[in-house]
Every structure is written in structure tokens, then in C-alpha cells.
Amino acid sequence: xxxxxxxxxxxxxxxxxxxxxxxxxxxxxxxxxxxxxxxxxxxxxxxxxxxxxxxxxxxxxxxxxxxxxxxxxxxxxxxxxxxxxxxxxxxxxxxxxxxxxxxxxxxxxxxxxxxxxxxxxxxxxxxxxxxxxxxxxxxxxxxxxxxxxxxxxxxxxxxxxxxxxxxxxxxxxxxxxxxxxxxxxxxxxxxxxxxxxxxxxxxxxxxxxxxxxxxxxxxxxxxxxxxxxxxxxxxxxxxxxxxxxxxxxxxxxxxxxxxxxxxxxxxxxxxxxxxxxxxxxxxxxxxxxxxxxxxxxxxxxxxxxxxxxxxxxxxxxxxxxxxxxxxxxxxxxxxxxxxxxxxxxxxxxxxxxxxxxxxxxxxxxxx
Amino acid sequence: xxxxxxxxxxxxxxxxxxxxxxxxxxxxxxxxxxxxxxxxxxxxxxxxxxxxxxxxxxxxxxxxxxxxxxxxxxxxxxxxxxxxxxxxxxxxxxxxxxxxxxxxxxxxxxxxxxxxxxxxxxxxxxxxxxxxxxxxxxxxxxxxxxxxxxxxxxxxxxxxxxxxxxxxxxxxxxxxxxxxxxxxxxxxxxxxxxxxxxxxxxxxxxxxxxxxxxxxxxxxxxxxxxxxxxxxxxxxxxxxxxxxxxxxxxxxxxxxxxxxxxxxxxxxxxxxxxxxxxxxxxxxxxxxxxxxxxxxxxxxxxxxxxxxxxxxxxxxxxxxxxxxxxxxxxxxxxxxxxxxxxxxxxxxxxxxxxxxxxxxxxxxxxxxxxxxxxxxxxxxxxxxxxxxxxxxxxxxx
Numbered sequence: 001x002x003x004x005x006x007x008x009x010x011x012x013x014x015x016x017x018x019x020x021x022x023x024x025x026x027x028x029x030x031x032x033x034x035x036x037x038x039x040x041x042x043x044x045x046x047x048x049x050x051x052x053x054x055x056x057x058x059x060x061x062x063x064x065x066x067x068x069x070x071x072x073x074x075x076x077x078x079x080x081x082x083x084x085x086x087x088x089x090x091x092x093x094x095x096x097x098x099x100x101x102x103x104x105x106x107x108x109x110x111x112x113x114x115x116x117x118x119x120x121x122x123x124x125x126x127x128x129x130x131x132x133x134x135x136x137x138x139x140x141x142x143x144x145x146x147x148x149x150x151x152x153x154x155x156x157x158x159x160x161x162x163x164x165x166x167x168x169x170x171x172x173x174x175x176x177x178x179x180x181x182x183x184x185x186x187x188x189x190x191x192x193x194x195x196x197x198x199x200x201x202x203x204x205x206x207x208x209x210x211x212x213x214x215x216x217x218x219x220x221x222x223x224x225x226x227x228x229x230x231x232x233x234x235x236x237x238x239x240x241x242x243x244x245x246x247x248x249x250x251x252x253x254x255x256x257x258x259x260x261x262x263x264x265x266x267x268x269x270x271x272x273x274x275x276x277x278x279x280x281x282x283x284x285x286x287x288x289x290x291x292x293x294x295x296x297x298x299x300x301x302x303x304x305x306x307x308x309x310x311x312x313x314x315x316x317x318x319x320x321x322x323x324x325x326x327x328x329x330x331x332x333x334x335x336x337x338x339x340x341x342x343x344x345x346x347x348x349x350x351x352x353x354x355x356x357x358x359x360x361x362x363x364x365x366x367x
Numbered sequence: 368x369x370x371x372x373x374x375x376x377x378x379x380x381x382x383x384x385x386x387x388x389x390x391x392x393x394x395x396x397x398x399x400x401x402x403x404x405x406x407x408x409x410x411x412x413x414x415x416x417x418x419x420x421x422x423x424x425x426x427x428x429x430x431x432x433x434x435x436x437x438x439x440x441x442x443x444x445x446x447x448x449x450x451x452x453x454x455x456x457x458x459x460x461x462x463x464x465x466x467x468x469x470x471x472x473x474x475x476x477x478x479x480x481x482x483x484x485x486x487x488x489x490x491x492x493x494x495x496x497x498x499x500x501x502x503x504x505x506x507x508x509x510x511x512x513x514x515x516x517x518x519x520x521x522x523x524x525x526x527x528x529x530x531x532x533x534x535x536x537x538x539x540x541x542x543x544x545x546x547x548x549x550x551x552x553x554x555x556x557x558x559x560x561x562x563x564x565x566x567x568x569x570x571x572x573x574x575x576x577x578x579x580x581x582x583x584x585x586x587x588x589x590x591x592x593x594x595x596x597x598x599x600x601x602x603x604x605x606x607x608x609x610x611x612x613x614x615x616x617x618x619x620x621x622x623x624x625x626x627x628x629x630x631x632x633x634x635x636x637x638x639x640x641x642x643x644x645x646x647x648x649x650x651x652x653x654x655x656x657x658x659x660x661x662x663x664x665x666x667x668x669x670x671x672x673x674x675x676x677x678x679x680x681x682x683x684x685x686x687x688x689x690x691x692x693x694x695x696x697x698x699x700x701x702x703x704x705x706x707x708x709x710x711x712x713x714x715x716x717x718x719x720x721x722x723x724x725x726x727x728x729x730x731x732x733x734x735x736x737x738x739x740x741x742x743x744x745x746x747x748x749x750x751x752x753x754x755x756x757x758x759x760x761x762x763x764x
Contacts, residue, residue, distance in 0.1 A: 010671075011562075018559045021552070022572045025639065028587045029575065031604060035590065047602050158420055165424040169431030176435050177466045184462030193459075196467050201757050203474045205749050207700050207742045209722050211477035213484060213491075213732055218472075228413055228427050237473025240466055269458060270443045298580030300703045301719075305727065317582040321707050324585065331590065331602075338586040342579055349578035353571065360647050 036335035037125045043331045050122040057100060057115040064111055065103075072107045079114065088112065129336035156340045159319040163297060163341075165228055166307075166315055170235035170296040171289055177236065178243030178288075179251075179281065183273050185244075186252040187259065197248075203241040211237070212305055219306065226310030234302055239292050246359070250284035251277060287359030290352050294345050316341040395448060402441050406434050439465070478743060485521070485736035487514045520737035530738070532627075533716045540630040541637075541698040541717065548638045549694050550687065553645025558675065560646075561653050570650065574643035581640070581703030588636045589708065594618040626714040633715060636704050641697070645690045652686035653679065692749055699745055718742060 035048045050056075063078065070076040072085045081101055083092045088103035100115045134157045184190075185197055215234065216225070224230040254277070262272050278285075300317040307313045314322075320337050327333060349356060409430035413423065442461045446454055484491040492511055499507040524530050556573050560566040576584065593603030594616050601607040606616040617624075620632040656679060664674050680687070702719035705711055711720040718738060726735025 014559050014562045015565065018556070018563050018565065018569050021556055021559070022569050025573050025576065025642075027604070028591055028639065029579070032587045032590055043602065045602075046600060047604065047607050049604070049607075161420045161424045165427040168428045172432045173435050176432075176439070177469065180439060180462045181466035184459050188459040188462065190456075190459035190463070193463075196463060198754060198757070199467070199470060199475060201753050202750050203470060204753055205696055205746045206474050206478065207696075207739070207746060208474075209700065209719060209739045210481050210743050211473055213726055213736050213739070214477045214480040215473065217491075228431065229410065232431050233469070234473065237469050240470055241474070244466055268447065269462070270440075270447070273462075294578055298578075298583070300580065300582050300707075301723070317580050317703075320586065321582045324582070324589065324707055328589070331593075334586050335590070338583045342583050345578040345580070346575070349575070350571075353574070357647050357651075360644065361651050 032335050032338055035331060036129055036339050037127070038122075038129075038332075039124045039126050040129065040332040042122060042124055043335070046122055053119055053121050055117050056120045057102075058118050058120070059113045060099070060116045061114040062111050063114065078112060091115075129332040130340070133333055133337045133340060156316060156319060156337055159314055159316045160340060160344075162313050163315040163317075163344075166231055166235075166303065166313075167293055167296045169228070169232045170239075171293045173232055174236040174239040174243050174292060175247075175285055175289055178240055178247050179278065179285065180273070181240075181244045182247035182251045183269075183277055185248050186254075188269070200241050200244050200248075204245060206241075208238045208302070216305060226307055226313060228313065231303065231306045234306055235292075235296050235299070238302070239295070243288050243292065246288050247281065247284055250281055254280055283355065283358065286352065286355040290348060290356045291359045293348060294356075297345050391448070395445065399441055399445065402437055406430070406437070409434065481736045481739050481743075484732055485734075485740050486517060487511075487733045488516050489731050489733060490514065491732040491736070516733065520733050521741075523734060524737050524741060529711075529716050530718075530721055532714060533718045533721045536627065536630050536715060537699060537701070537717050540627070540634055541701060542695055544631060545634040545637055545698050546691060546694050548634070549641045549645050550691055552638060552642040553690065554649050554687075556642065556646045557649035557653055558679070560650065570643075570646060573646055576640045577643045579640065582707050584636055584640055585704055585707035588632075588639075592619045592632060620709050620715065621713045623713050629713060630715055633704055633708055636708075637698065637701065641694055645694065648686055648690050649683065652683040656682050692752075696746055696749060699742060 031048045034051055035043050038048065038051070065072065065076065065078070068078065070078060075082050075084055076088070079099075079101060080095050081092050083101075085103060085107055088101060091100050091102040093100055098116065100117070102113050102115060103110050104113050105111060135155075181200075185193060211234075219225045219230050258280075259272060259276065262276055267275070298317065300321060303315045303318055304321075307315065307318070320334075320341055323330065323333055323337055409426065412418070413427055413430065418426070439461070442464075443458075446457045446461050449457065486492075491514075493514055495507055495510045556569070560569045563569060579587070591604050592606070593601075594606050595601050595603070597610075597616055601610050601616055603616075605619060610616055620629055622629045622632075660678060660682075661674060664678050669677065700719050701717055702723065705715055705717050705720050706723065709715045711717070711724065718741065722735055722738040722742070725731045725738060729735075
């Protein structure tokens, strides 16, 4: 349709709008990423966008106004400019427009800088920020009154391991349990089958907040608070409805003939499940695994409640949130810390994006 | 026991049969015992937690994952030693049982228990064994009575100033602004990408924030909103732009001068995080529209905007509803972003931050539980819709 010219312009319009949207979406993350490699002081003094070529005022000469006998209370004549102290404070351009005069310091002792505009980039990159957040250990601080305060180190590497220890079982356990259940619903007949399946579907959208208070009480009785087991079971419980539902839809749709011939050969349900169903369900298992892994890795609330009492087991999101709370202006720590928490989910996401999208499309309502 | 255990095969002497029986019995008892011992040893090791971090991590992963696999194998092994009738009866529960037990403990029962707690004061109901209701009903009720508050927690939920603020923010800013913005951006990207040669790249970039945690997103956007004194150079992108345009730098989410509109600066973060999700679903739905339908409309002289509103949008309306409901449910429970960015200060409280504050900081279990029940009631229509859809599904009619 349309002439070649029209088609060219509509493609330009589409791609132009798309580019703007993509930039809007990417710039926030990019700013953080670039900043995480910048020098600690640079981050505080200049915007991260100054790593790109830009024009900046650079001082070429410094004039001492007292040498010239200038009176800061009145109008001063300097370098062909006549201006008051207040005007000079804000900077005054020279008549040829190439230089700027600026009063630095106070009225009595300050100097006038002659500045020139030049193209420049702020390229002072470093790995120090990452070194500090990964390696930071606790240190003790002795107060003047003799009490000792322990200031927790950033130690993101420790938190990283904790996150792994939380996320891997919290991903695999619900998948295993849900796969067994999905097989049971799809291939076995038992009383209560319909009731239990309705329960699974009903629980799909139940907000997990509903469970936190009673569970914390149970955990207190069982002395489970602050243990890995506590948080694995919690993530398992909250992830199970979606896992069971998705895997049921997949397993129930597998061709019946394959399974029936296996049963005729005398295989038990367990053997059929392990040897036949699990390998056949890999795409569905992978979809849910990515879903659950990202969800658990990025979770903050569940970790805060069930691991909150045990700083030794803190996961990366908790560690990062703690820095936001206590040292919200230490941008060199926050930027690097944020990327340490993101590196694994981003890797998983980019390498397995196809499966993730498939999981999203299969059903995405989670409580 | 003889009923339960498989009868020995073939004619054999009585002594041999008794011997096999005893050996079997020992094995049946010993293997579970051994398995539980191994699991318990792992648990104790992990709880002590004094080994190097990577060892603990490795053991935790092996123990957690291996333990569950071991339990399934064990239960199956036990059931397979039973007689055929019992095996047929119990085997489904080996498969479905663990999932149902966990679901019951972690989600189904807590809805009832949370409702029960919400009828009591600060500390919830005092712990009395339920059995007492039948053995000593008078004593049972007498212990509960002093803590019973009836529905007054719910009255407080709807009258408390902070809760009213939370409802306003959740319903007005998060749902009325956040959800449509997410849907519109998702749809816009899906439609544009569908016509672009750079579809894959563009979609990946929009989708990327889905992999970022709320806490991480909080850092990213805190950095965008970072404010410096007007005389110093701005290092936050938004304030740098504002200053370049001649405005005053502000701490946007904490800017009470524009309250309650400062909530929108938090809403933007979630739009940024969730638009990718909407985009993926819309993109798949758009690809399902038959080409002939679109071509026919264009031949009839419809322009692209008409094609979008008259054909595409009606065609994918089902997906629009699904995406909208999912994001509504999601935004109802929004917590991390607000908690990390403002802690609910500056008029940005939402339902879930109030729930957390009341339940776990103020330690007012009854009040916190009432808030959780409100969240549950809010999702019940979706639950009913899901159940209706299941009814139509084959196999569960």
C-alpha cells in the first residue's frame, strides 16, 4: 500500500517512536550501570551523563582582584567587563563571548576565575565500588564511652550466596512437588480430586499477605524462624498454585497413547512419571523455573519476614534495602550493590528469555 | 499388618515366610528412619551455620532439593510394598498429597486463621487448644472473651487516617493511573514493534526491567530523583532536566508540596517494571490476528488508526482484560517499591505497607490481619471468574 515515499516515512515514524520508548526504558538502568563504575567523588559531583562528550567550563587563569585594586562593593572593571560582585558570582561573559569570568569565594578574599568552554568527557572509571560492596566485612567501632558497636559490612558476596541458597531450592522444590501433583490430577482417579483442583485454582490469586501472620506464629512454635527451611517452604507454598496449574495444563495435554503403552508394559506410576513425564515436560518446567527463580531472587517481603531476624542469612535484596535505609547517599555503594543483585537475574533472563515468555503466556496470575 | 504387606509369592515354608516378613518389616521401618535421620542431620548442620558460606550454600541446596526427592521416593517405595487395593487407594495421595498439605498449611488455612485473628485485639487470640471447645467450652470462651473485639478492627481499618490515605493511594493513584498507563505503554510498544524491523531488540529492552527486583528498581529510580541544593550541580537526571529548563530541583517522591500527586513518581516505577509484561501478552495476541482481516480493512480504505481501534483492539479485548486484571491484583499488593523509596511517608502509604507496619512493626496482629482480609476480599471476584473458567475446562466439569 502507498508509495515508496509514504512507506519510508511511516517506517521512520514507527521506528522513531519505538526508539524514544526504548531510550526511556533503558536510560534509568544505564545511568545506574555507568555510575557503578565511576569514582566515588565523581558520582557525587557530576551527573553520570558527563561520561558522554559535553562542553564544560575550564579555568584558564585566576585573577586576584586585590592585585588590580578592584572594589567588590561597587562596579568592577576587569577584562573588558564591568560588573558588580553579585553579577560576577553568577558568571559574566567577556565581550568576545569566548570566556567567562566568575567570582569564586567570598567578597573579601575571593578570586576571579577566567574560564573557557571546552569539549570534554569525565572518564575516570574504577572497580573500587564493586570491590567495596563485595568484600566489605563487619568492623568494630569503640565509642568514647567504652562500648563497642559492630558496624555491619556490605558483604554482598555473602548475601549473594545466601540468595542462591534461598532461590535454588525455592525454585526446584515447588516444581518437583507441583509436577507430582499435576501428574496425579492428570492421570489418577481418586476421591477429592475435583475438590483439591478447585482449591489450587482458587488459591492462584490469594495474596500472600494473608498467610504471613499465622505462619510466623507456627514458625515461632516450631523454632523455624530465620532458617533456610522456613523460607523454602514459604516460597514453595506461595508458588505451588501457579506451578501446579501450569504443569497440569501441560501434562494433561500430553498424548495418552504414549503413557498407556508404558502402563501396558507394566511400568508403575512412579517410573512413568520419572522416566517419561518429567523429560517430556522440560519446556513447561523450564518456563515455571525461570518465573519462580526471578520471583524468589527478587523477593523482599518474604525474606524480610522469615529471615529478617537472622542477619547472617540476609539475601541481596535485604542487604541493598538496608544500605538505602542507612546510607542512602553513598551512591558508589548503592549503584554497585544494585548491579550485584541484578547480575544473575539478568543473565538468566537474557539466556532463557524464550522460556520465560512462554511461561508468561501460559498463565500469569499469581497471588 | 499382613493385610497391608504384599503376600509373599509362591508356596514356601512357614519359617521362610516369617523370616521374609521380619526382614521386610525391618527394612520398611529402617529405611524411613535412616532417611529422616539424614534429613535431620542436615537440618541441624544448617541451623548451626558455622561452616564456610559456600559449604553451607552447597549443603543447603543439596539438602533442600535432595530431601524432597528422597521423601517422594520413600513414600512411593512404602506404598508399593502394600497390597494392590491399598496401593491404588494411597498412591494418588503420594503424588498429590504433599502439594495439598503445603497448600493447606500455607494458603488455605491461613485465610481462615487470619480472619479469626482479625476478630481479636493486638495479640490475636490467646493460645488455647481447640479441643477445649468440646471438653470445657466455658473455660475456652472465658479465655478468649477478654481479647475478643468483634469487627472493630474493620471499623478502624476504614476510619483510620493512614488507612484512608492507603486506600486513596491504592485505588486512585496505583489502580486508576498505574494500571492504564502500564496497559497503554505495553500496547503501544507491542503495536509499534510489530511493524518494526527491530522488534526483537526493542522488546528485549522494554522487557528487561521484569528481571529487576523492586528494591533494585528503587535504587535506579532514587538515583533519577536524587536532589541536590539548587546551587550545586544536580546528579539526578530528572532534577538536572528540571534545572536546565529553569525549574527548582525537588525531592520528587518526597515532595509534599505537590501531595498527593507525589505518588505518581512511585507509580511511574511500577509502570516501568510492568509494561514489559503487558507488552509480551499483547504482542502474542496481535500476532494472532489473521492478516486477511487487516488487509481487508485497509483495502476498504481504513487508515492505521481506524484499523487499530476498530479491528485490533476488539480482537485482543480478551487479552486486555487478562492483563488489566493481573496488573490490578499486582498493584493492590504493591509493597517493596513504596517501602524502599519513601517508607510510606509523605502521604504515600499503601494497603500493603500499612499491613506490614501494623503486623510486624506495631505488632498489632488483629489490626494487621483485618487489613490482609481486606486484600483477600478485593481479589475474590477474580477468584470466582477463574473458577468459572475451570468449570468449562475438560475433565473437571
